Amino acid sequence: MAQDSRVKLGRITTVYGVKGWVKVFSNTEPMDNIFTYQPWQIYLNGQWQEVKVKQGKHHGKGLIAQMEGCYDRDQAKLYAGAEIAVDQSKLPDLDEGEYYWSQLTGMNVETEAGVKLGKVDHLIATGANDVLVVKGGPESIDSEERLIPWLPDQVITKIDLSGGVIRVNWDPDF
Secondary structure (H helix, E strand, O other), X not given: OOHHHEEEEEEEEEEXXXXXXXXXXXXXXXXXXXXXXXXXXXXXXXXXXXXXXXXXEEEOOEEEEEEOOOOOHXXXXXXXOXXXXXXXXXXXXXXXXXXXHHHHOOOEEEEOOOOEEEEEEEEEEOOOOEEEEEEOOOOOOOOOEEEEEOXXXXXXXXXXXXXXXXXXXXXXXX
16 A cells, blocks of 8 residues: 555554553544544554454543454553554545545645745644644745634635645735
């Protein structure tokens, strides 16, 4: 599987208990959706490995999981810190005008006038609307970090996935 065909869903943070369970940090919304995407691709020892989740559930405010073939704490320790990804083909198709955050991360952001503001570093869910965190770099107007609300047609005027550019109606001084 090609590197860019993977979508990062979260990571394994640490072990849980003595029966091979691990704590999981999920980037999915809702967070337990991470269990619906199978099989997982886990980045371990410099390479991606496919694993299947035997069980996954809420525990307190977080999630825990047990992978097939992982039945004790020592085996679970091997997964600690590993990134969790899934092949992009396993994700549901989206309607026109909908995007996965992973598609937007890394895209260039420009104003309507062509002023380069930077690249999308990540997104934040605020409740009212999502927010693009745009970090300036060598090719942008400055090195500032900007928080740009995801408001299609008002602020976000064009998304060109193939060209890697998001056009915004935004004042560079903000």
